[in-house]
Amino acid sequence: MPGNDSNQRCVTFESEQLQSLLDAVQGRGYEVFGPRVRDNTIVLDRLSSITELPIGAGTDQNNARFRLTSRQDQAFFSYTVGAQSWKRYLHEPTLRLWNAQRDDGGFKVDANQSLPPKQAFVGVRPCELNAILALDRVLLHGVAADSAYRSRREKTLIVAVDCGVAGGTCFCTSMGTGPRASSGYDLALTEIIEGDRHYFVARAETELGAEILEGIPHSVPTEAERTAAENVVASAAAHMGRTVDAANIRDLLVRNPSHSRWDQVATRCMTCGNCTMVCPTCFCTTTTDVTDLAGEHAEHCRLWDSCFTLDYSYIHGGAVRSSAKSRFRQWLTHKFGIWFDQFGQSGCVGCGRCITWCPAGIDVTEELAALREGNPPGNCPPIRKETPRGNA
Template sequence: MRPDQQGEAIFLLPDEKLAELLSAIKERGYQLIAPILRDAALCFSEIDGASELPQGLRDAQSPGSYRIKQTASPERFAHASGPTSLKRFLYPPRLKLWQTQRKANAMVFEEPADPPPRYAFIGPRPCDLQAVAIQDRVFLRSAHPDNDYRRRRENALFVAVNCLHPSESCFCSSMNSGPSAKSGFDILLTEQIESEELYYLVQTGTDEGLEILNTLKLKPAADSKKRKAATELKQATKKIERKLDPTGIGPALKERLDSPAWDELENRCLACGNCTLACPTCFCSTVEDHTDLAGEIATRDRVWDSCFQQSFSYVAGGPVRSTIKGRYRQWLTHKLSSWSDQFGTLGCVGCGRCITWCPVGIDLVAEANAICTERQSQNPTKTTIGVSP
């Protein structure tokens, strides 16, 4: 539901018909992926149908802390983003790239032939959609597009949910990614509750989305219901207190590579890499070459990696970034500054995962703002990006 698009076709989907929507999607050959309670958190996982979508779960997030609470409410999406993002499905943590086998006087190379999975994502947030758009730029709009990502991406269906319950870690309003979705969805839901009746306002973003919706024969939503949802989305925006200046931050960080504020991170940051692995846009990987015992077959796997690992930047002679503050600076300046030089947007969507899932609660927004309000250092020319202190 976009507050500025009152004229657009918006349908009413009662909660009883949500199961029909998901069945219709499943019948088209999609695997349903939705946030369900697993290991004390709401994680994107495969579900069979709408009955598996939890009800009444709320989340409380803050730097380094995430807790789930059960309430009596029937709502299914009254929470913010959980620990997993769509990255896990579109850019899997471990992927076989190719295999080669010794044959007479030759090596024969094969790419995995498995058909790519067809995922239907139920409940990604506007920030998650923006993260996919950012990864599209990285993987698809380059001289060497990522073939596996392309196949997964082309096969995916997005049933997004507008965010009425942002968490304390969220800052999507700063990054212009939420709490309302503007693009990137096939179907968009806004969950509503009115005198104990649960329903969704539904919009479509693609022909496929419309085709699916048409099978359900939904009625248009009344204007009063649209107004209620628009008001609640405005209120959700107001709830987001964490603020970052998306245009000023990039240039400001470049001016402050020598700020003493980085030094303090040397002591606080664990360099564990959780922020990068929880981040929906971070894409660093390494490759591993495996062989069978006989040495007849070799395979190459791609595995997620993190720039926080010292060995990540290892070259002859040692790691390029040997200090923790050097690695933290590399990550933060890439996300919020040099990413736009490279790909034309910032690498951050304001989902807050790096803040919540940092085991010691380091707050990216607070750090970036603190570094940028520091008095500019004496000799800014001394350091260049990418070179370790």
């Protein structure tokens, strides 16, 4: 796809210059986060040096399986995603929304006004980039914007890295979200190792990205380097561990709330909620209220929630979704189906985390294929354009 980048600043730099890139980002006041190896897995954390990246690490992923492997080369980005996603730095797992203080027989409320620092994400995979764009849609463009998310998102610089390796549970090609970063980044890198040469082909989508590239030693990419970059991505695309037939998938799910497969999967699903915790687009939150012992000070906090808990659907009288079947159905139908009605796109980006981290080894691609089995296209309610109503 060389034509796509014609308007972008595109350069080549050697692998040792990756540190210069990191320095350039840090020099602009960004706190840098990236992938690191810890506890035998890939985690996201603060990054100060490229030596902290998962150099030479690969991953072996399958249903309920994640193993780090050693590669023969010194690749920085040849692992596939770990359990954590960037969601935690934008849509925090726990957040105090406001607190209340006893006062004069009543109380007063103070909003939490701490401003987040500028943050840079290095090594954002194309699927994860699309997950961030999906969260933007949910948390910024509804009837109300999430101000905590917005204040972090406004200050986030994204350095995406195209995938050269596909994981055993990856299916981004099916969801149209990878393995090449198409937009939404400041910088996108393709890592290339050819014999003794280790280099990056980089493209900038923003002024800031272009400015950063300008500041590090680079050259204009040759035709051969561009082709090599394309080949890296093509190789990942050719080795997807999973596939999903995404055609009319929303209709398939909306039409089949009574499919027998839901009963079948419910015998395996433990409703632990792991899939929702590792999902980079699951956005649901609950709230909790605490007071100090004297009751003088109260806090109203928000934390990630999962539609797999009974509390999630609790209303007076009991949980609406009391069976495992109904909770799994809600999650899958929302993720792949009615997300289209709500937000005009799929809620799945094909990262495969839910397959890898399901302790029961439930594979959404397999479940979707089973739902499709013997299910010819039929009539189903059309997507209705949601128009936000005013609050009056």
